[in-house]
Structure formats: structure tokens, C-alpha cells
Amino acid sequence: MTAKEKAQHIVQQQMYDNDAFSQWLGIEILEVDEGYSKLKMTIRKEMTNGMGAAHGGITFSFADSAFAFASNSHGRKSVSVETSISHTVALQRGDVIFAEAKLQHLSRKIGVYQVAVTKADAQVVALFKGTVYRTSKEWIPES
Amino acid sequence: MTAKEKAQHIVQQQMYDNDAFSQWLGIEILEVDEGYSKLKMTIRKEMTNGMGAAHGGITFSFADSAFAFASNSHGRKSVSVETSISHTVALQRGDVIFAEAKLQHLSRKIGVYQVAVTKADAQVVALFKGTVYRTSKEWIPES
Amino acid sequence: MTAKEKAQHIVQQQMYDNDAFSQWLGIEILEVDEGYSKLKMTIRKEMTNGMGAAHGGITFSFADSAFAFASNSHGRKSVSVETSISHTVALQRGDVIFAEAKLQHLSRKIGVYQVAVTKADAQVVALFKGTVYRTSKEWIPES
Amino acid sequence: MTAKEKAQHIVQQQMYDNDAFSQWLGIEILEVDEGYSKLKMTIRKEMTNGMGAAHGGITFSFADSAFAFASNSHGRKSVSVETSISHTVALQRGDVIFAEAKLQHLSRKIGVYQVAVTKADAQVVALFKGTVYRTSKEWIPES
Numbered sequence: 201m202t203a204k205e206k207a208q209h210i211v212q213q214q215m216y217d218n219d220a221f222s223q224w225l226g227i228e229i230l231e232v233d234e235g236y237s238k239l240k241m242t243i244r245k246e247m248t249n250g251m252g253a254a255h256g257g258i259t260f261s262f263a264d265s266a267f268a269f270a271s272n273s274h275g276r277k278s279v280s281v282e283t284s285i286s287h288t289v290a291l292q293r294g295d296v297i298f299a300e301a302k303l304q305h306l307s308r309k310i311g312v313y314q315v316a317v318t319k320a321d322a323q324v325v326a327l328f329k330g331t332v333y334r335t336s337k338e339w340i341p342e343s
Numbered sequence: 344m345t346a347k348e349k350a351q352h353i354v355q356q357q358m359y360d361n362d363a364f365s366q367w368l369g370i371e372i373l374e375v376d377e378g379y380s381k382l383k384m385t386i387r388k389e390m391t392n393g394m395g396a397a398h399g400g401i402t403f404s405f406a407d408s409a410f411a412f413a414s415n416s417h418g419r420k421s422v423s424v425e426t427s428i429s430h431t432v433a434l435q436r437g438d439v440i441f442a443e444a445k446l447q448h449l450s451r452k453i454g455v456y457q458v459a460v461t462k463a464d465a466q467v468v469a470l471f472k473g474t475v476y477r478t479s480k481e482w483i484p485e486s
Numbered sequence: 487m488t489a490k491e492k493a494q495h496i497v498q499q500q501m502y503d504n505d506a507f508s509q510w511l512g513i514e515i516l517e518v519d520e521g522y523s524k525l526k527m528t529i530r531k532e533m534t535n536g537m538g539a540a541h542g543g544i545t546f547s548f549a550d551s552a553f554a555f556a557s558n559s560h561g562r563k564s565v566s567v568e569t570s571i572s573h574t575v576a577l578q579r580g581d582v583i584f585a586e587a588k589l590q591h592l593s594r595k596i597g598v599y600q601v602a603v604t605k606a607d608a609q610v611v612a613l614f615k616g617t618v619y620r621t622s623k624e625w626i627p628e629s
Numbered sequence: 630m631t632a633k634e635k636a637q638h639i640v641q642q643q644m645y646d647n648d649a650f651s652q653w654l655g656i657e658i659l660e661v662d663e664g665y666s667k668l669k670m671t672i673r674k675e676m677t678n679g680m681g682a683a684h685g686g687i688t689f690s691f692a693d694s695a696f697a698f699a700s701n702s703h704g705r706k707s708v709s710v711e712t713s714i715s716h717t718v719a720l721q722r723g724d725v726i727f728a729e730a731k732l733q734h735l736s737r738k739i740g741v742y743q744v745a746v747t748k749a750d751a752q753v754v755a756l757f758k759g760t761v762y763r764t765s766k767e768w769i770p771e772s
Contacts, residue, residue: 215393221401224389246367249411250358256411256423257404258364264399268392280399281596282568282617284427284713286741286760288734305717305753309595310567310619312715312756314743324734327741329758331568331617331715333596424739425711425760427570429598429617431591448574448610452738453710453762455572455613457600467591470598472615474572474711474760476739501679507687510675532653535697536644542693542709544650547686554678554685566685570713 203234207273210339211237215272222265225258229269235303235313237269243295254291262299263315263328270301271311271330277337278311283330289323296320309334346377350416353482354380358415365408368401372412378446378456380412386438397434405442406458406471413444414454414473420480421454426473432466439463452477489520493559496625497523501558508551511544515555521589521599523555529581540577548585549601549614556587557597557616563623564597569616575609582606595620632663636702639768640666644701651694654687658698664732664742666698672724683720691728692744692757699730700740700759706766707740712759718752725749738763 201209211232216222225247231238241262249255263285271278291297298318305312315328344352354375359365368390374381384405392398406428414421434440441461448455458471487495497518502508511533517524527548535541549571557564577583584604591598601614630638640661645651654676660667670691678684692714700707720726727747734741744757 217393218395219393219398220389220391221398222392246363248363249365249408250360250362251420251422252361255362255364255404256407256426257400260403260407261398261400264403265392268399277394279394279433280430282427282429282570282598282615283399284425284568284570284758286425286734286758287423288736288739288741290422304756305715307717310717312568312717314756327733327743327758329568329713329715329756333619425713425741425758427615427711427713429591429615431593431596431598447613448572450574453574455574455711457613470590470600470615472570472572472613472711476762503679504681505679505684506675506677507684508678532649534649535651535694536646536648537706537708538647541648541650541690542697542712543686543690546689546693547684550685550689551678563680565680565719566716568713568715569685570711572711573709576708 206275207234208232211269211273214339215269225261227265232269232273234273235270237266237301239266239299241297243291243293245293248293256287259287259317259326260285262297263317263326266299266301266315267313267328267330270303270313271332272339275338275340276334277339278332278334281331281333283328286327289325291325297325349418350377351375354412354416357482358412368404370408375412375416377416378413380409380444382409382442384440386434386436388436391436399430402430402460402469403428406460406469409442409444409458410456410471410473413446413456414475415482418481418483419477420482421475421477424474424476426471428469428471430469432468434468440468492561493520494518497555497559500625501555511547513551518555518559520559521556523552523587525552525585527583529577529579531579534579542573545573545603545612546571549603549612552585552587552601553599553614553616556589556599557618558625561624561626562620563625564618564620567617567619569614571612571614573612575611577611583611635704636663637661640698640702643768644698654690656694661698661702663702664699666695666730668695668728670726672720672722674722677722685716688716688746688755689714691726692746692755695728695730695744696742696757696759699732699742700761701768704767704769705763706768707761707763710760710762712757715756718754720754726754
């Protein structure tokens with residue numbers, strides 16, 4: 201298995217297929233590689249808030265899934281410790297959005313990633329930055 | 344109407360009753376006052392991720408609703424600009440959690456709030472800090 | 487040595503006495519305990535920016551020192567991984583400010599702290615939240 | 630004056646020349662344009678902490694100056710409301726570092742910027758994300 205195939209196996213079979221909330225969000229995995237993920241989803245009515253726009257938690261959750269996929273793709277189980285999000289544009293029902301997570305720094309125990317959430321026309325709707333703690337557990341145990 | 348009654352009217356009738364995602368989360372409003380909200384919810388199976396714990400977006404969304412309710416309770420429509428969350432304890436299906444949002448600073452255009460998400464035994468499971476931009480639109484127009 | 491005496495020894499003798507930048511800031515240690523620190527400093531002319539107010543980096547640095555002292559006081563060398571600050575009130579030359587850092591969550595490898603920076607009248611001028619990675623190195627080696 | 634010349638005038642003459650703390654840091658302005666700045670500085674002994682590395686406040690302050698220059702370059706006086714920084718690599722005395730601030734989103738009242746702090750070999754040592762509130766005051770009053 202190449203590093204990319206291993207990343208795809210972890211994210212698709214081990215994570216996404218058991219990830220009930222990412223499935224509820226309707227997340228579609230467009231691409232996965234080591235330290236990288238690109239996702240797509242569509243805003244539905246049950247994702248909106250009292251102002252008629254997408255709830256801030258929806259774009260965060262979408263970015264957080266991209267972050268989780270990218271940060272676990274290296275092979276070690278990794279958990280979010282601190283994240284930050286800037287919401288720049290309100291989203292409406294029917295909007296199609298993309299999340300692209302990129303590795304920024306990886307050390308033995310810590311990983312840092314940035315995620316940009318954009319519309320089809322590349323307009324940035326949210327910017328996310330997050331840090332994971334990398335546990336010593338492997339997704340695919342050495343046999 | 345007192346300030347507290349006005350806050351309750353905005354949050355319950357104008358926000359929550361139209362907030363499809365907070366309703367999907369099963370959020371229960373325990374208390375609302377000017378610059379303050381206290382909420383309750385329970386982790387369900389469809390809120391879990393590929394590690395079997397609550398998805399990080401669930402605790403964020405819960406804290407973000409508490410933040411939105413507290414920051415709009417002053418009367419002006421307010422939108423999140425930047426927020427940060429630290430996840431400290433993983434949550435499981437069936438866990439009952441509370442979010443308490445408190446005003447930290449209010450100026451003419453900006454509001455800053457902290458939200459603590461805790462379990463029934465007061466253990467902190469997530470800490471949230473957020474900033475809103477306060478628009479000039481009122482929830483309850485002067486008549 | 488009690489836990490408090492150990493915390494004070496680490497922060498005063500091992501950290502502060504070698505901390506050239508905290509000394510340049512004129513930081514005074516008011517209190518230290520396990521997971522806790524309270525500091526004081528005064529804004530000087532060389533700390534101001536092009537708008538005539540204290541540079542945002544000054545209040546961050548002050549909060550960051552409080553965070554470093556509180557998070558290292560448990561005994562293990564701990565390094566900042568991600569932090570966030572909300573600046574709420576501009577400070578002027580001559581302003582006396584206080585930083586109070588409090589432990590929010592401690593696990594084997596991660597610690598989370600909040601720091602409030604206030605004026606003498608308790609007005610909040612900045613709110614800081616930060617996460618450390620706790621290395622396995624001890625400040626005071628077992629003999 | 631072009632937009633770039635206006636940006637340079639504001640940052641160099643109106644901000645930097647009055648910015649005592651950026652001068653203390655030894656910040657050198659490499660480039661400024663609308664919504665953009667690139668800076669350089671060197672870690673000195675008085676910038677180190679009790680662990681012998683650069684104090685976390687130094688890299689924050691450096692990134693914060695880049696952020697202030699980029700966000701004020703559009704012409705309106707703008708103040709930081711919330712920022713976040715991830716420290717990824719410890720810096721030592723003598724290290725030369727660069728900060729590059731880029732506009733991510735600009736609305737009438739809010740601006741969002743990212744700043745990467747790197748060493749000469751392009752290694753990322755800190756990642757910064759920040760939001761400003763754009764006041765209605767102009768740096769260069771219309772005559």
C-alpha cells in the first residue's frame with residue numbers, strides 16, 4: 201500500500217463509514233492523501249438557524265471533518281485539542297461548499313492544519329486552524 | 344418588558360423556534376438573560392464520529408448556539424466573526440451536557456463571550472471563546 | 487516541599503530568573519500555585535504602537551507569561567501549542583494591568599488554561615485561552 | 630497615489646515611524662501592498678524566555694505587527710478583535726524570521742487575515758489568524 205492508499209483506507213473505511221454525523225451532513229469525500237483532504241457538502245433546511253442562514257456549527261463541523269480526516273491520514277489516531285474558526289460569509293439552503301484541509305506542521309506528538317471552506321466560485325466562507333494531539337495508537341495495526 | 348423578558352422573547356420565539364439545527368440537536372433552553380444563556384442536550388448515535396465519540400462539531404454547535412443566544416439577547420442582531428474551542432474530554436452516546444454562555448465584554452459594535460460545556464458532574468468537556476459583530480438591526484423593532 | 491512551594495520554586499528560580507523578555511516587560515509575580523499564576527505590569531512608552539496604544543503583542547506576551555508559569559507549575563516542562571486572544575480595551579502608557587491564569591483541564595499530555603488580563607478596577611482588557619503539550623521532562627529532576 | 634503607494638505611506642510613515650514596540654523588535658518592512666505585508670526580524674537575547682527559546686509573545690508580536698500593517702493598509706483605521714496563533718517550532722537567539730500577512734476576507738466592517746511566520750528555509754515556525762474591526766476613521770483624511 202502506498203502512503204496515499206493507506207490514507208484513503210483509513211479515512212474512507214475506518215473513519216467515514218463509521219462516522220454517523222459526517223454522513224448526516226451528507227459529506228462527500230473528493231480526495232484524500234497523507235495530511236490532506238478535500239470534501240463537498242450541500243446546505244439543507246435542517247442545518248439553518250434562527251436567522252435563516254446555515255448554523256455556525258455546520259461550517260465548523262464540515263471543516264472539523266476535513267481536519268480529522270487529514271490529521272488521521274498519517275496513520276496515528278489523532279484528537280483535536282484546540283481549533284479556531286472565522287466565519288466570513290453567511291450560507292443559505294442549497295449552497296454547495298467545499299473544505300480543503302492541508303498539513304502545516306507535523307511533529308512526533310502534535311499536528312497543525314488549516315482548512316479553507318469555499319463556495320464553487322472559490323469565495324472563502326470560513327477559515328479554520330486546528331491542532332491535534334497524536335496518540336500512539338495506529339489505525340492499521342502492524343501485523 | 345424587563346431586559347430579561349426581552350432576552351427570553353428574542354431567544355425563544357424569534358431565534359430558537361426558527362432554528363432548525365438547534366432543534367435537531369435537541370437543545371433545551373434552561374435559562375436566558377441579557378448576555379447569558381444556559382442550555383442542555385443529550386448525545387445521540389447520529390452525533391458520533393468514526394472513533395465512536397461525539398463529533399467535535401457537535402460540542403462546537405452546542406456552544407455556538409449558547410453564544411448566539413447570549414449575544415443576541417441584548418436586542419441587536421449579532422453575527423459570529425471568530426471563535427475558538429478547546430475539546431478536553433471525549434463524549435459518548437447518552438451523555439447529558441450543559442452549555443453556559445457569559446458576556447465578557449460589550450462595546451457598541453463588538454461583543455465577547457465565553458462558553459463552558461460541562462457534564463452533569465461539572466467536569467469541563469469543552470471551552471469556547473467567541474466574538475460577535477453587532478449589526479444595527481434590532482430583533483424587536485421600535486414601534 | 488508542598489505542591490505550592492514546588493510551583494513557586496519552578497516559576498521564580500527556574501523560569502522567571504532566566505526569562506529575559508518577562509523581565510524586560512517588568513512583570514512582577516504576585517502569586518503562584520499549582521496550575522495558577524497572578525502577575526502585574528505597567529505599560530511603558532516603548533510598548534506602544536503606531537496608534538499610541540499598547541501594541542497587541544504586549545498584552546498577549548503578558549498573558550502568555552502567566553500561561554507559561556501556570557502550566558509549568560505542575561512540574562513537567564510544557565510548551566504552548568495553540569492560543570487565542572480577544573483584545574477588548576486599548577491600553578495607554580502608565581496603565582497598570584494584572585493577568586490571572588487558571589487551569590481549566592489537565593490530562594497526561596495536554597493542559598488547558600484561561601487567562602484574564604484586567605485593569606485595577608477589574609475591567610477586562612484581554613481574554614486569553616491556551617493549550618500546552620506536556621513533555622516528559624521534569625523541571626526538578628527526582629534525585 | 631496608487632493603492633500600493635497609499636498602503637506604503639500609511640504603514641511606513643503613519644504607523645511604523647510611531648510604533649515604538651515594532652522598532653524595539655527590530656522589525657524591517659520588506660514589502661507592503663493593499664491587504665499585504667512582509668516583514669523581517671532577528672531574535673535577540675532579551676527576547677528569550679526561561680527555557681532559552683524565544684518567548685511566545687515575540688513571534689505573536691511579530692505576526693501581530695504584520696497583521697496590523699496589512700489590515701490598516703486599505704486606508705481605514707482597524708483594530709484587532711480576536712486572533713489565534715499556533716507555535717510550531719522553538720526559535721533561538723540569532724534566528725532570522727519572516728512574517729507574511731495576507732488578506733483572506735474583507736467586508737465593510739470586518740477583515741480577516743492569515744500570517745505565516747517562517748525561517749529563511751521556509752520552515753513554518755508559527756501560524757496566525759486574526760480578525761479586525763474596521764472603524765470609520767481614515768488614516769489619510771480626504772482633503
